[in-house]
Amino acid sequence: MATTPKPASRRRRREALWFYLFVSPWVIGFLVFLLGPMIASMYYSLTDWDSFTAPQWVGFKNYVTLLTDDPRFWQALWHTFSYAAISVPLGLVLGLWLANLLNKQVRARKLLRTLIYLPTLVPLVATAMIFRQVLAPNGPLNDALGLIGISGPDWLLDGSWATPALIVMSAWSAGSATVLLLAAMKGIPKELYEAAEVDGAGPVRQFWSVTLPHLTPIIFFNLIMGLIGAFQVFAQVYILIPKGKMRAAYDGAETMVPYLFDEAFGNYHMGYASAISWLLFLVVLGFTLIAFRTTRRWVFYETEVK
Structure with missing residues (x-):
């Protein structure tokens, strides 16, 4: 015999939905404008890139040059x-x-x-x-x-x-x-x-x-x-x-x-x-x-x- 959801459960789901709706602008902004650029920057730090041509993978060469020859x-x-x-x-x-x-x-x-x-x-x-x-x-x-x-x-x-x-x-x-x-x-x-x-x-x-x-x-x-x-x-x-x-x-x-x-x-x-x-x-x-x-x-x- 099927049971209907309790009103309290529906209310909690509704509150959770509104919560995720209100925090979504911050989450999207964090992913797009902070976490995404950080990951991209980490990748580009291991490449030779002038922002116009395709990046060339060089590994840790940039770091070695910075610490030893700059x-x-x-x-x-x-x-x-x-x-x-x-x-x-x-x-x-x-x-x-x-x-x-x-x-x-x-x-x-x-x-x-x-x-x-x-x-x-x-x-x-x-x-x-x-x-x-x-x-x-x-x-x-x-x-x-x-x-x-x-x-x-x-x-x-x-x-x-x-x-x-x-x-x-x-x-x-x-x-x-x-x-x-x-x-x-x-x-x-x-x-x-x-x-x-x-x-x-x-x-x-x-x-x-x-x-x-x-x-x-x-x-x-x-x-x-x-x-x-x-x-x-x-x-x-x-x-x-x-x-x-x-x-x-x-x-x-x-x-x-x-x-x-x-x-x-x-x-x-x-x-x-x-x-x-x-x-x-x-x-x-x-x-x-x-x-x-x-x-x-x-x-x-x-x-x-x-």
Whole structure:
């Protein structure tokens, strides 16, 4: 004797159908615009391809050439390391300092919060064009240094100062980290500060013993996002230091992604550029895993008992 489906079963199937219908745009977008290109890039990294003719299979030749016979690759990798090693900690420290400052009762606090976050809303191209004027030999930065007796360098013309110029520009976007850290500070229970004050802890001790441990999850998040962003820096180099008239400065600041772009769309070495992208992926993955491995030592979660 046949039994009719229960209403609950029909309702679950209907809910499942609507679920798959609503997630299908994301799934299709992931397959078409992310997973598919990644698989294609992996294949092309093992070929000699100029994007016009049929790719020729070369195996791991592109990777061997990059690692053993391409000084430009190692130079770009070193510039990327140098930029990330300074810009990421600088952004974390600056964001933490600004958040701690704005968390206090100061005048025009809401206005200051808006002004600090506002630079992150400015398009990157516009920011680079502004800093081309700020970092010019007779620009505002060198004029300010001249007021204290320092002769400012040719930031965008001297290869040894090109990377520091990019680091100075990176501090401009510390507002996004500041907002997250400030929100985390607002969530710290006031009872902890009151207990620390009863125990005789001053403002500095309260910051190191109460505030900072509660901010470590946000600091860790900013660290990971900062590392990924620093290793993928592109527009700042490509716009701020055009390689036509300032080739020496460009060579002194070229990072991995501009090098990849130049090989792909300047020299039409698409297979070689794909190999660069996968090596960059492995580098970013390695540093991310190292950062995750260190979390047990310094990241504190309220619900975690150590």
